[in-house]
Amino acid sequence: MLRLMGSSWKRKGRRKTMPYISNTDEQRAEMLAEIGLTAEDLFGDIPESLRCGGLNIPDGMSEQKVRDHLAAIADKNYIHLTSFLGGGFYDHFIPSAVYSTLSRAEFYTAYTPYQPEISQGTLQATYEFQSMICRLTDMEVSNASMYDGGTALYEAMMMGLRIARRNKVIMDDSVNPIYRVMIHSYSRNLKVDLVETKNHEGLANREAILDALDDETGVILVQNPNFFGCIDDLTDLAAAAHEKGALLVVSCYPMSLGILKTPGAMGADIVTGEGQSLGLPMSFGGPYLGFMATRKKYARNLPGRIVGETVDTQGQRGFVLTLQTREQHIRRDKATSNICSNEALCALASTVYLSLLGKEGLKETAQLCMDKAGYAYQRFTAIPGVKPHFHTKWVFNEMVFDLPHDAADVIGKLIEKGFAAGFPLSRYYEGMDNSILIAVTEKRTKQQIGMLAEELEAIL
Amino acid sequence: MELVFEKSVKGRRGLRIAKSDVPTCVNLDQSLLRGKDAELPELSELDVVRHFTELSRRNFGVDTNFYPLGSCTMKYNPKVCERIATYPGFAHLHPLLPQLRSGGMLTQGALEVLYEMDVILCEICGMDAFTMQPMAGAHGELTGIMMMAAYHQDRGNTKTKILVPDSAHGTNPASAAIAGYTVRSVPSDENGLMSFEALKEMLDDEVAGIMLTCPNTLGLFNPHVREICDLIHSVDGLAYYDGANLNAITGKVRPGDLGFDIVHVNLHKTFATPHGGGGPGSGPVGVVERLARYLPISTVVKREDGTFALDYHKPKSIGYIAPFYGNFGIVLRAYVYILMLGHEGLERVAENAVLNANYIKEKLKPYYDIEHGQLCKHECVFSATRQAQNGVHAIDIAKGLLDRGFHPPTMYFPTIVKEALMIEPTECESKETIDLFIDAMIELARTAEKAPETIKASPTTTAVGRLDETKASRQLNIASL
Secondary structure (H helix, E strand, O other): OOOOOOOOOOOOOOOOOOOOOOHHHHHHHHHHHHHOOOOOOHOOOOHHHHEEOOOOOOOOOOOHHHHHHHHHHOEEOOOOOEEOOOOOOOOOOOHHHHHHHHHHHHHOOOOOOOOOEEEHHHHHHHHHHHHHHHHOOOEEEEEEOEEOOOHHHHHHHHHHHHOOOOOOEEOOOOOOOHHHHHHHHHHOOOEEEEEOOOOOEEEEEEHHHHHOOOOOEEEEEEEEOOOOOOOOOOHHHHHHHHHOOOEEEEEEEEEHHOEEEEEHHOOOOEEEHHHHOOOOOOOOHHOOOOOEOHHHHHHHHOOOOEEEEEEOOOOOOEEEEHHHHHHHHHHHHHHHOOOOOOHHHHHHHHHHHHHHHHHHHHHHHHHHHHHHHHHHHHHHHHOOOOOEOOOOOOOOOOOEOOOOOHHHHHHHHHHHHHEOOOEHHHHOOOOOOOOOOOOOOOOOOOHHHHHHHHHHHHHO | OOOOHHHHHOOOOOOOOOOOOOOOOOOOOHEOOOOOOOOOOOOOOOHHHHHHHHHHHOOOOOOOOOOEEEOOOOOOHHHHHHHHHHHHHHOOOOOHHHHOOOOOEEHHHHHHHHHHHHHHHHHHHHEEEOOOOOHHHHHHHHHHHHHHHHHHHHHHOOOOEEEEEOOOOOHHHHHHOOOOOEEEEEEOOOOOOOHHHHHHOOOOEEEEEEEOOOOOOOOOOOHHHHHHHHHHHHHEEEEEEEEEEHHHHHHHHHHHHHOEEEEEEEOOOOOOOOOOOOOOOOOEEEEHHHHHHHHHOOOOEEEOOOOOEEEEEOOOOOOOOOOOOOOOHHHHHHHHHHHHHHHHHHHHHHHHHHHHHHHHHHHHHHOOOOOOOOOOOEEEEEEEEEHHHOOOHHHHHHHHHHHHHOOOOOEEEOOOOOOOOEEOOOOOOHHHHHHHHHHHHHHHHHHHHHHHHHHOOOOOOOOOEOOOHHHHHHHHOOOOO
C-alpha cells in the first residue's frame, strides 16, 4: 500500500477532523483572538528560510484502513513455525491476567513517578518488582529495571569497575555472544581492559580465568545457565574474585531460578538478566526488561532508578524514587549512568506474572522446562549422527548438538518442514559449523519434540 | 496499602499449569539446586487482579487527568496503536528468526515496518539514514555521541570536548561523559537562548560537537541555530539535535535543514507511544549521509526485488548497542500513529501544541512571573518567585494542583529558572480542559497570597500525603525480603 522512496505520495491537503486533537477550528480561532495572535504568528519566530513547507509522507488514514493494512503486514511474519529458538529469548506461556493488568491506562499512560502522591501505583508495583528480583536471585537490593539484559550486564560491569576502582574485566565466552558484542561496542571509547576466555567443555573456563585474574582485575563476567544452556556452580569463581578484590558479575535466566542454585548463594556481587521470560512477548526483540540486583553495601553504586519505602505526613506507608543524587537529572556529567528511562511497564508485567505463578508455579514451570529439555535430549541423541557437543551432564532448557552437516543448512531445510529448529552456533563460535543450539520451553509438547526429532532424522 | 507479599495465603494458586506429558528424567546434583524456594506470593488470579487494579487507581495517567508535564510531551496514546501491537504476527515473532539461513523471508512484515519508519523519520527530520535500535532517548544520545566519536577517530581528529547549553536536559552531559568526552556548559543570554558570543569564545579545535534542543527547554526557538551549526562545522565538529522537543516543529522545520548532523527522536514523546510509568521508550537516531557508515549493526535494507533484509556488513559501524532491532513494539506503535495522522496531521500537531502553550502563557502571565515571556513553542516556563515570597514554592503549587485534579508541570527545571514551573499542554487537550487548568493556577496564585498555609498542607485528596524523602534515602528500604 505504501510506496516509499523514489515517489511522492499524493497529498490531498488538510482534513477537517483529527481524532487526537480536541479543539475545533472555531475554538482555535477563539483562542488566537483571546491572545491577540494569528495562526501565522505562532511560528513567526522561525525565519522563513529555515522552514520546510510540509512533509512528503502520505495522507492520514482511517483507523479501519490502518488496521487492515497492519494486519496484512503482520501476516507476512511467520509465527506458525514450531519454535525451538532460544538464545536468551524464549517462548514461554503468558497468562491472560498479565495482559489485562498492563492494559490499565492508569499504568501505561503515566510518566516516571516524580509526583509520588499520585504515582503510588507505579511506585509500589516497582518496589514489589525490586523485591521479587531480590527473592529470585537471593540478593539484597535491586534497581527499578534497565533497558534489556545486555545493557544491564554492561552497566553491571561498569558498576563493578567503579566499586573496585580498576579497569580490567575477564569475560568468558559462554556468556551470551549477543551481550558480549554489545559490551565490546560500549567499551570502545572507555579505558576498559577486556580479557575474553574460551569456555572449557561448555562451562566458564576456570583455568584461563584464574590465570588472567590478578590485582588489576575489577570484574569477572559469567552467565548461568550459560549461552549453551549448561548449568554451573560459580561459588569457586566468587571466592577467587573476592580474594583478589574483584567482583563477580553473573547474568542469569530468571525462569531457571525457580529451581537452580541462586547467584546470591554462590556469592555473586552483582546479578543481571533478561526478564523477557517472565511474562513478556518476544515482540521481535523488544521492549524487553533488564534487571540488576546487588548486595546492600553497593546499593548507592547502582545505576538507574530505585524505589524506596517511606511514610507520609500521617505516618502511612508510601513509596518514592530514592537515591536520586546518583542520577543524571541532578548530577549531569557526574552521574553513575546516563539512563533516564527504565522499562517500568515491562517490570510491571513481570511482577504480575510472578504473582500469578507464585512460589509453586514458578518452580513447576522451571521443572517442566527442564523435563521437556531432558526428553528432547534423549530423542535427539538417539538419532544416528547427532551428538551432544559438550560432555557436561547438566543443562536447563537449552543444549548444543553436533550434526553431521552444516547446522545452518539443516535449520534452513527444517523451516520448510514447519520448524524453527534452533540457532546455528557458527554465527558466533569458530569451529562450531555443525552445532545447533536448541531450546525447549514448557509450551512445547512431547508430540512436537518427537516430530522435530523425526524430521531431523529424515533430513540427515 | 498492603504489599502483594502480605496478601499471600499458603496453598493458593493463580495459574493452573499444563500437566507434564514427559517423564521427569533429570535429577540434578543437589549442589546445583536452590536451597529454599523463592518467596513469591501465593494468590488466586482474583487476588492478583484486584491488587494491581487497586494499585492502578493510585496513579494519575493521561487517560485520567490533564498531564502538562513540561519536556515530557504527555500526549494522548491512541488505542489503535496498542491494539495493533498485540497482533500475534508482531507480538510472537522471535528476534533470531531473520538470522537463520533463508530466515529473512520469514519476517518480511517486521522488516517492512522498520524500513518504512527509517524512511518516514528521515523525511520528518531531514536526515539520510536512521537506526531504530536505541531503546530510550538517553540511549539514543549515547548512540549519537558514539557515532560522533567514531567519525572523529576515522578522521584522525583528537577531540575531547562536547558543548552543551546550561538549559539542557541532564541526560545530554551524562551521555557525553559516558562516551568518554569532557563536557563544557555554554551559558544562556538575556533572551533565554544559548549565548552566541560565549559559544564563539569557547569554540576551539578540541570541540567534537554540540548537543542542542531546539526549541530549547524554555520553549524558545533560536533563530540563529543554523549559524551555530555552521560555527561548529568550521572546526570539524558535529551538531547533535536532541529531539525531546520535536513536537513543537514537526512538519514545520526539519533539524537536517537547520544544519544538524545527528538527531534522536523520542517516540514516546512526539509519536505518542505510552510512557508506561517510566518506560519502555524508544529513541531512534538519524544521521546525514557522511555518518551513515557509523550506524549500529544491523540496518534494514530494501533489495531490488522489493524484499527486505538485514545488513550486517558495516565495517565502520560503532557496533552493537541493542540485542536486536530496538524496541520493535514501540517503533510499531509510532508507525501506526504516523500513518493515522499523515503529513497534514503532523503539521496540525505542531500548530495546536504551540497554540495551547501560548494560550496558557498569556493567560497566566498576570499571575506568575515569567522571565522570557515572548512567543514560545510547545511549552512555557513560569517562575513561582512571587508566590515564594509568601512561602509557597513551586513544589507547593504542584501539590496544590494535585488536589485540584491536575498533574503538575515539571518543577525546578530548567535549573536556570528559579522556582521553575514548566508547562507543556500538548496538542491533544481541549480549550475546556486548559481553561480549567488556568482557573486552578489562578486560584492557587490568589490563595498563595491570602491563605498560603492551605497550599502548604496539600495534597489532602490523594492516596498518600507528602512523603518523607529524607527517611527513604537515609533508612534505605528498597526491597521486602
